[in-house]
Structures are given as structure tokens and as C-alpha cells.
Amino acid sequence: MEDSRIVEMFLARQETAVAAAQEKYAPYCLAVARRILGNDRDAEEAVNDALLAAWNSIPPQHPEVLSSYLAKLTRRIAIDRVRRNTADKRGAGEWDLALEELEDVLPGSADPAGELEVKDLEAAVGRFLQSLPEADRLLFLARYWHFRPVADIARSLKCREGAVRTRLHRLRRKLKDQLGKEGYPL
Known part of the structure; x- marks a missing residue:
């Protein structure tokens, strides 16, 4: 249907x-x-x-x-x-790992998941994603939107986990730079 x-x-x-x-x-x-x-x-x-x-x-x-x-x-x-x-204890799930990776990039509170829901920040991240080449955009979304483990992403891309981590690190740095240029406190 x-x-x-x-x-x-x-x-x-x-x-x-x-x-x-x-x-x-x-x-x-x-x-x-x-x-x-x-x-x-x-x-x-x-x-x-x-x-x-x-x-x-x-x-x-x-x-x-x-x-x-x-x-x-x-x-x-x-x-x-x-x-x-996980109110009393933080688990080691993909959600926690992915959000920990973004903590240094997203401005404001210690709760990056809450920050992602702020409309202005969503728009800024959306602009960042639109500026990326498709391969980088899909990688970023796989990790931080779909919460796919790095190992799974590496298998699907047929590359080493280290290469995926390096690309993700560079993408986070680009996002941080763009948010800084748009006036978000880092």
C-alpha cells in the first residue's frame, strides 16, 4: 500500500x-x-x-x-x-556511545539528546548535513541518527573500523566548526 x-x-x-x-x-x-x-x-x-x-x-x-x-x-x-x-546507571549501548562522541561538538547542556531536539540546532545540523558529500552524510546518519555500531558501518563500507572512526572524527570536527561559525557556544 x-x-x-x-x-x-x-x-x-x-x-x-x-x-x-x-x-x-x-x-x-x-x-x-x-x-x-x-x-x-x-x-x-x-x-x-x-x-x-x-x-x-x-x-x-x-x-x-x-x-x-x-x-x-x-x-x-x-x-x-x-x-x-539508565537514570541510575549509564549502559554501554550504541545510544550512549554515539552521544558521548557528540558531547564535545554540541553546545550547551550535558544532555546532547535534549540539545538535538532544539529547533535551531536541528536546522543547523540539517544545513551541515546538506553541505556534505553523500557518502559522508550517509556515514554521519548511520552513526548518529540510526545509532549503528562502528563495526557494522565498517563491514558495510568494506573498510577498517579505524577508517570509519577517523572519518567520523573529521565529520564531528567539521560540525563543530560550522556550529561555531553560526554562533553556537562550544
Whole structure:
């Protein structure tokens, strides 16, 4: 079923919209949630919560790209769950590792995940991503949007983990420089 049709079903408040979205995008959303949460049970709950959030938010939202919208909802729910689960102790999951890598780049508070949700900062990061060559943009997104482990990225790119880490370091430095030029305190 086409995304536009599924969105129309949400807008018309047809309950079959949730089932259609689940059928088409549950595997994708599960992969997003698993990378953040690290286990199937929590990932499945996050996807179910994301589908409920989609039902509650469409309308008034009218997503142009349903897969991205559902992934965004899943990601936010999964990150919130990690925050709750790790309130007393920090785990060694990909979420924590990726955010630790970004701590020195993002301005402001000690909570980089919260900083990413600030609209102005999102726009600045979006401009940075648009300025990158496609290969660098995909690498950055794989690590810091999809929370893929460096080892997985290296395997998919058929290169050494060290090469991936070096490229990511350079990309973080470029991001830091651009944010500095745009007036963000570093």
C-alpha cells in the first residue's frame, strides 16, 4: 500500500491505518529501536508506542514521508525509554556511545539528546548535513541518527573500523566548526 494512502487513512481516522503502517514499517522501526534499546522486547514496545503516537498525532500532523515520520517517533520513544532505564546507571549501548562522541561538538547542556531536539540546532545540523558529500552524510546518519555500531558501518563500507572512526572524527570536527561559525557556544 502506498504511503499517501496510509496517511489518508490516518487523516480519515480509519483504524486500519495503524495495521497498514505496522505491516509496512514495523520491521524498519524495530531495527531503529533495537539499535537504541538493545533488546527485542523493549524495541517491540517502542514500535507499538510509536504507532499509537502516529495515531494520536495524525491529524494534525500530515507527514510527507511516512517511513521517516514513524522512524522519528520510534527513535524518540526509544531514547526516552533508554533515559528512563539508565537514570541510575549509564549502559554501554550504541545510544550512549554515539552521544558521548557528540558531547564535545554540541553546545550547551550535558544532555546532547535534549540539545538535538532544539529547533535551531536541528536546522543547523540539517544545513551541515546538506553541505556534505553523500557518502559522508550517509556515514554521519548511520552513526548518529540510526545509532549503528562502528563495526557494522565498517563491514558495510568494506573498510577498517579505524577508517570509519577517523572519518567520523573529521565529520564531528567539521560540525563543530560550522556550529561555531553560526554562533553556537562550544
